[in-house]
Amino acid sequence: MDGRQVTFTLEDCLDLAASYDPTLMETPFVIGHPKLTAPSYGWANRFEVRDGLVYAEPKQVVPEFAEAFNKGMYKKRSLSIYLPDSPGNPKPGHFYPRHIGFLGAIPPAVKGLPDVSFSEGSGDSAPVEFALPWEVASLVDSLRALRDYLIEKESLEKANQVLPQWRIDDLAAAIANSRMDDDAVKPLSYSEEGKMKNTEPTPPTDFAEREAKIQARENDLKAREQKIKDDEAQRHRQEVTDFADGLVKDGKLLPAQKNRVVEIFMNLPNGAVSFADGSATVNETPEALLRDVLQSRPAFLDFSEKSAIDGAEPLDFADSQAMANAAQDYIAEQKRNGRDVSVTQAMAHIKGAKK
Template identity: 35%
Template sequence: MQAAKPNPTLPDGIEIFRSGTRTAENGQVYTITDADVAATAAAYDPSLHEAPLTVGHPEGDHPAYGWVRRLVAEDGVLKIAEHDQVEPQFAEMVQAGRFKKRSAAFYHPTDTTNPKPGIWYPRHVAWLGAQPPAVKGLKDVQFSEAAPAVSFSEPIAQSTQPTPTTQEQDDMTTELQAQLDAANAKLAQAQADAEAAKKKAADAEAQAVQFAEKARADRKAQLVSFAEAQVQAGRLLPKDKDMAVATLVALDAAAPVEFSEGNTTRKLSPGQWLQDLITAAAPKVQFGEFAPGNATAQAGGAKGKSDAEIDQAARAYAAQHKVNYSEALRAVTSFAA
């Protein structure tokens, strides 16, 4: 079975900012050094403020499509070393080139809301479509089938103030949210279908168990009826009826046996063989009219007596005449013609 393909994600090492003299969205010019970038990477702490991945620069509670877990700085370039909880649909759209540009927004070092005053602390990382970022020269994101290799080109905007949301950003956010909603609905339907299939299988299994139990009960009833008929025919002693039924029930599970019979080969189940053997046996107890005057007549005849009365008479005869039960049974049930 082919292994499931992992969910798409963003490669680590994406460039989001480069040191230099930058003009923010509010029109102010700032010079940010390599040391400033290194301090930003070292001070970043998701437990204080976790920078989200957004579409455009949001003004308020726009959706986050992932989070920055760790930053690194190399030669004045700020990179995302690790991502967290990236939405697979968002990663697919980045991979497809829908969002090729990035723009980082920072808290100003003197901002009272800055989680770590004194440094440029990342506020969020915006992914842009057609809107050009403020920082040029960052490498594009590249995906590799073998191993995620990152090579970025093109820029990123930096800003200390929230920027207005363009119609294009709103459209992209709406489209991405629609894709996420569709994926969630598809997942919910798949889960519902799986639960329905599981219930159907459980119901079918329960029904099969009920059918099997009824079949066993019906089969035992047939065997009880067979044994009672053989007792009535005199081929089974009353005391052997229950044992005969239990034996036949146990033999039902045995595999059929092949054997030679003359020039032919027969295949027969052990249970059926035993039933045929009992049916073909000579009667052990004879019920009927016999000539009177025989010596055994004093012991009592079988006519008009129940199985229990016959059994009791046979045991009494065996004790009186010191014979086995079989001889005693013949004595109390048969008369010379």
């Protein structure tokens, strides 16, 4: 990261592998080359040298990171190393692995390293080779672009599962904080070029501008996420409103009940419920279950146009209260005549009135 290059001999590689002691300090798997505050996605159990390459045996790899890695999102590896005289080296006088960084779009400077993948197993079947670092600020931009892509192509929920915003925020904060402690720890990172460079500290004005740009990007992303949420809620409301209208049209729901049904749908939880239904197991969302219950109800109203009964006053069937009153009047009239009729029979009697 700081432009230095050091020739690493086979003896140096052997010293690094032999010096590693996970009980003293474990080497984490990270994305890029962040500072100490970044999250770890796995750990190195041990290091060994084979055929001139340094291998690391992974353990406790986060499943989501392993899945993203196996999909090719972080195909290259990079090893950050404490020099024998680096401040903070847990084993002064020896090379010591600081962290293993996984790279995305930027290729490592060590050419010809084969790709690797994580699997359920561990040990030699899942080696991780060391390569070179890249600029962490570019990594944050790449992660933001990846999250934007997931939101656009999949959904906000999917983006939060794969790459939550707080992880990117933590990494961005670590980059900002690193400006103040770059002189405290100077681990070795390899570069492509053969000459050493001393990086100049970032001027305060440049730092302020970068922070302002980061904040502006964060505000824009939050606004986009909120718009996606609002659009999704509006689409869902229109969908359940159309469903409720269909129930009213089919005579399975009273018009006065439509708005209440829509609001119930809008406030149902998204998670699936699982329960036994006879010999079968049902695993559905509350919305799907409620839709099925309402859709399977028998029609108790008939809004189709009928010929009026002789002498009957025209009845507005759009007025559910008028229909209920007419049915109750008919039931009372029949009761005075010594005949008991049900609500269904009463509705069948009055449905001949025109809307």
